[in-house]
Amino acid sequence: MLSTLERYFEFRQLGTNWRTEILAGVTTFLTMAYIVLVNPAILSAAGVPIHAATAATCLSAAFGSLLMGIVARYPIALAPGMGLNAYFTYTVCLKMHVPWQTALGAVFISGVLFLALTAAGIRQMILRSIPHELYAAVASGIGLFIAFIGFRNAGLVVADPATLVSLGNIRNPATALAIFGLILMVALEVKKVRGSILIGVVAVTAIAWSIGLVHWTSQSIGIHDLTQTALQLDLRGALSRGLLEIVFVFFFVDLFDNLGTLVAVTKRAGLIAPDHSIPRLNRILFADAASTIFGSLSGTSTVTSYVESTAGVAAGGRSGVTAIVAGLMFLLAMAAAPFVGLVPNAATAPALILVGSMMLATITEIRWHEPLVAIPAFLTLVLIPLTYSIANGLGFGVIAWAVLHLATGNGRRQDWLLYTLAVLFALRFIYLGAS
Template sequence: MKGGLWSRCLGFKPEHHWKKELAAGAISYFSVVYIVMVNATILADAGIPLQGAMLGTLLTSMIGCLLMAFGGKSPMVVVPGMGINAFFTYTLVHSMKLSWQEALMVVTITGILFAIVAFTSLYKLISQAIPHNLQHGITVGIGLFLTFIGLQKSGIVIAHQTTFVAIGHFNDPKVITACATLLLAIVLFVRNVQGGLLISILAGTGLAYVLGAVEPASTVRTSETVRQYGQLFGELSFSGIVSVAFWIAVFLLLLIVLFENIGMIAAQTNMIGRPDTFKNSLRVLAVTNIFAGILGSSPAVAAAESTAGIAAG
C-alpha cells in the first residue's frame, strides 16, 4: 500500500499506516456519536418529532462528513453543533416565538449567507481580523471544553447552586466507570499503545454495562422513524420571513455559526499542520449548513471532538 495507487487515491502520505487511520477514524466516531441522541432530544423540545430529528441529524452529519472528506480533505467530523442547537430551540423557538419550521428556514438562509462569505474574499477579512493568539487559544479552549463535558456527563462534577459545580458521588456506577476508563486511557497513552483511546472507549463501554451504568436501548421501529421524518424533511416555512424577529434571528445565528466555524477550523487545521485546507473546509461547512435546514437539523460545525481522532493519528 505504501506509495501505491490506492494510497494516492485515499490521500495517505507514505508514513501513514492504514491501521492507524482506521483506529483514528473509529475514535472520532465513538467520540462524537452521542450527539445524534443529544441533538435530537434538544430539537424535540422545539416541537420536532424525536425520531425524525435523529434521522435528520444523521443525514446532515453524513453529508457534511463526506463533503469534508472529499472536498475539504480534512479529518474533521461535521455534526450539528452543541450549544447552537440549544440556541435554535430555546432562543429562536421559545424566546423569539418562531415556529420550528420558521427556525429551519433561518438555518438555511444562514447557510446561504455563510456560503457567500466563504466563497468570496470576505472570509479572509474576517479570519485575518481574529488575532493569532486567539486562534491558538481556541485550540486550548477546545480541550478544556471537552474535558468539562466529559467530567459533567460522567458525573464526576455536578451542578451546585452556590459554587455552580461540585464533586460528584464516587459510589455512582457512572463515576466509577469514567474514572476507570480515564485511568486506562492515561496508562495506554503513556505506554504509547497504538489505538489506546479506542481500546479505552470499548473497555469503558463494556464496564458500563457490567456495572449497570447504562441499560440497553429499547427497539426503534424503522417505519415510525421514516414516518416522522416525512413530517420534517423540507418543512421550511416562509411565513415569518417579513418579520423583524426572523431577520434578527438570521443575523444572530450567522454570527455564531461563522465565528465558531472559523475558530474551530483554524484550530484544527493548525493541529494537523495543514492550514492550506482552511478555505475548502470552511466552504464545506457553509454548504452543509444550507442542507441542514432542509434536512431538518440545527446548524452544523466542525466538531470539537474531532481533535480526539486527530490526536490519534
C-alpha cells in the same frame, strides 16, 4: 483504483495508509457518536419529532463528514453543533417562542450567507479580524452555557425566587443517576477509553430503564421518518419575523466554532503551511456552509466541525479518508434510531456537563494579565451563560475590545472590520433595548 485514491488523498506526502486512516475514522466517530443521542434529545425539547431529529442528525453528520473528506481532504468530521443546538432550542424556540420550523429557516438563511460570504472571500476576512483571545472566550463561554443546561436537566441546579438558582435535590433518583453518569464518563475519559461519553450515556440509560425511570414504547424508525422534518423549514416565517439577530448568531457562532476546530485539528495533524496559512481553506469553509444548508433542509440545527476530530488525528489520521470513514459510520448509526426514546435527561445531562468542561480548555489561551485582553474575554465568557445568550456575550466582548483599544490609544487602522462589527453589535443592543 486504490493507487489513484492514494494519490488524490496524498497518502505518501502525509505518511499514512488505509489501515491507519480507517482506524482513525472509527476513532473519530466513537468520540463524537454521543451526538446521535444528545442532539435529538435537545431538539425534541423544541418540538422537533425525536425520531426524525435522529435521522436528520445521522444524515447531516454523514453528508458533512463525507463532503469535508472528499472535497477539502481534511480529517475533520462534522455534525450538528453542541451549543448551537442548545441555542436553537432553549433560546430561539423556548425563550423567544419561535416555532422550530421557522428556526430551521433561520439556520438555512445563515448557511446560504456562509456560502455567499465564503465565495466572496469576506468570511475569511472576518476570521482574520477577530482577536484570538475572543475565539477562546467564545468557546469557553459556550462550554459554560452547555454545562449550565446539563446541570439544569440533571436537576442539580433549579430555579429559586430568592437567589435565581439553587442546588437541587440530589436524593432525587434521576439526579443521583445523572451524578453517577458524570462520574462514570469522567472515569472513562481519564482512562482514555474511546467513546467514553457514548458508553456513559448508554450505561445510564440502561440503569434508568432497569429501575423504571424510563417509559418507552418501541417504534420502528428509518429514513422515512425524515418526512416529519425534511423540507419543513419556514423561510417566509424566518424573514417576516425579522429574525436577522438569530441568523447573525448562527452565522458568527459557527464561524468561530469552525475556526477553532480547524486550527486545533490542523495544528495537531501538522497540516498548517510554513507561512501559518491553512491549505484549501476555501474548500473547508465551503464544506461547512453546504453542510449547514443540508442540515436545515433535513431537519436539524447548524452543522459544524467537531474538535473531537483531534482524537482521530491522534490515532494517525491525516487525510480526508478519516472524515469519510466517520461519515460512513454515521450512516450505519441510523440503525440505532429506534432506541433514542430510551434516553432520559439523566443520561444526556452528564454528557452536556462533560462536553462543556472540555470546551473550557481554551481559557488558557487568554492573556489574563493584560486588561485590554482580559476584560473583553471575561465579558464574553461570563455573559454567554448568565444572559442565556451566545449573542450577548459575543457582542459585549467585541464592543469592549474595540472601545478599550480605541480609548487607550491602542487602536489600529487595520482593525477596521472589528470596529465595524462592534458598531453592528452596539446597534443590536440598542434595538433590543427599544423593543
